Amino acid sequence: MKIRFALLLSLALPCMLHAEEVPPVVIPLWEKGAPGFEKLKDEPEVMKGSSVTHVNNPSITVFPAPKEKANGAAVLIVPGGGHRQLGFGGEGVEPAKLLNGLGVTCFVLKHRLPREEGSPYNIDIHPRQDGQRAMRVIRSRAAEWNLDEKRIGILGFSAGGEVVAMVVYGPTGGDAGAADAIDRASCRADFQVSIYPGPLGVPAGPVPADAPPAFFLVANDDTSHVKPVLDQLAKYEEAKRPVEVHLYARGAHGFGMGGRSKLASIRTWTQRLTDWLGDNGFLAAAEEKVQPKAGGK
Numbered sequence: 001m002k003i004r005f006a007l008l009l010s011l012a013l014p015c016m017l018h019a020e021e022v023p024p025v026v027i028p029l030w031e032k033g034a035p036g037f038e039k040l041k042d043e044p045e046v047m048k049g050s051s052v053t054h055v056n057n058p059s060i061t062v063f064p065a066p067k068e069k070a071n072g073a074a075v076l077i078v079p080g081g082g083h084r085q086l087g088f089g090g091e092g093v094e095p096a097k098l099l100n101g102l103g104v105t106c107f108v109l110k111h112r113l114p115r116e117e118g119s120p121y122n123i124d125i126h127p128r129q130d131g132q133r134a135m136r137v138i139r140s141r142a143a144e145w146n147l148d149e150k151r152i153g154i155l156g157f158s159a160g161g162e163v164v165a166m167v168v169y170g171p172t173g174g175d176a177g178a179a180d181a182i183d184r185a186s187c188r189a190d191f192q193v194s195i196y197p198g199p200l201g202v203p204a205g206p207v208p209a210d211a212p213p214a215f216f217l218v219a220n221d222d223t224s225h226v227k228p229v230l231d232q233l234a235k236y237e238e239a240k241r242p243v244e245v246h247l248y249a250r251g252a253h254g255f256g257m258g259g260r261s262k263l264a265s266i267r268t269w270t271q272r273l274t275d276w277l278g279d280n281g282f283l284a285a286a287e288e289k290v291q292p293k294a295g296g297k
Contacts, residue, residue: 025062029133033057034112037120045110050089051081053116058130060107060137063096064145071103072148073282075193076134079108080158080254083115083123090256091157098257098270102283105145109134111163123200127159128166135167135187136174151282153191153212158225158254161197165232168192168212169203191215191282193273194232196225196253207235213242215276217269219251244276 033041033056040056060076077099079091086092088108096106111130114123121127135154142149156164172188193215214236216229229245236243251266258266277283 026059027062027137029058029060029130029137034126034130037112040120048085050087050093052086052088052110053084053113055086055110055112058112058133059110060134061092061110062145063093063100063106063108065100065103065105069101069103070105070146071283071285072146073104073151073277074138074142074145074147074153075099075104075106076131076138076152076154076189077106077108078111078131078154078156078160078163080156080160080196081113083113083127083159083162085113085116086110086160087157087254087256091160094257094259095155102274102277104277104283105147107134107138109160109163127163128170128201131163131167132170132172132187133182135189136182136185139187140182140185151190153193153282154189155193155195156197157195157256159198159200161194161228162200162202164189164192164194165197165201165203169201169207188212191280194229196222196255197228197232198225199228199231202228202231203235207232207239207241209239211236211239211241213280215244215273217246217248217272219248219253219255219266221250222253225253242280246272 032038037056043056045052046054077092077095079086079088081087092108096108099106112121112126113119114121114126138152139149154164154167167187168189172186174184174186176184178184189212191213196218216232218225218229220226233243233245248265250263251261255261255266258269261267
C-alpha cells in the first residue's frame, strides 16, 4: 500500500508543481510613486476580466524567458485599451508567453490612463513618461536579468502602439547628472513592433536618423489605424531605416494575438513577427546575431 501511494505521489507531483507556478514579479517604476502623484501610489488597480483600469502606481510585470531558451533579448510590451484601460491579458500576458517561448524575456507595462473617467493625467505627458521610465528600469537592471543591452525592444497594440511611438521618437538619452541612477540610463529601444497603432505619438516631421528597425502590422479594414502605419512607413523609407509592414485585407481592430479570429491570415500573424525577429538577429545568441541592413525594408 505504501509503495502504491508513493508511486501515485511521484506521478502527481509534476502536475501539482505546474499548477503552483510562481506568480510574475511586479516592479513599480518609482519607489515612492509617480512624480507629482505620489499621494495616489497606494490606490488599488481595478481588474475587469483580463483588463486593468485605475493605474496610479505604474509598473512592469516581469515574464522571464525559460532558462533553457533565454537568448538575452527583451521586450517591453504595452497593451492597448484607448488610454482608458489596458488589455493586460490578451495584449500583455499572451504576447509575453509567445515571446518567452522564443527565448525573449518580457516586461508588460501598466501605465497611467489619461482617458479614463476622472483621470488626473495628461495624454501628452504621462504615458510617454511611464514608457520611458520602464525602458530605463529594464536597461538599468539588464545584468540582473541577463539581457543583451543591444537587443531590448518595445512592442505595443493600438494605444500601446502610440506609447511605443512616444518612446521611440522622443529623446532617449539618460540624464548623466540625475540623482536617481535609473534616470541616468537610456530609454532607447533597439527595435520596435507596433500592431494596429493609433496616430498619437507619430512625429509630424522625420523620424530620427537612427530610428530602430521597425515591424508594423494592421488590417486594411481597420480604417482609422491604417494611416499611422503608412505614415511611419513613409518616414522610415525617407530616412532609409529598416522597416517591414504587413497590411492584411481584413481583420478589423483589436484581434490581439489572432487566436480568436476566423481568418487564417490573422490567426497566423505572429509567425510573421517570429520570422522578422529571427531574420534580424534578435532571437539568436549574441555570437550568432545577424545585423539588419541599414537600408533594408
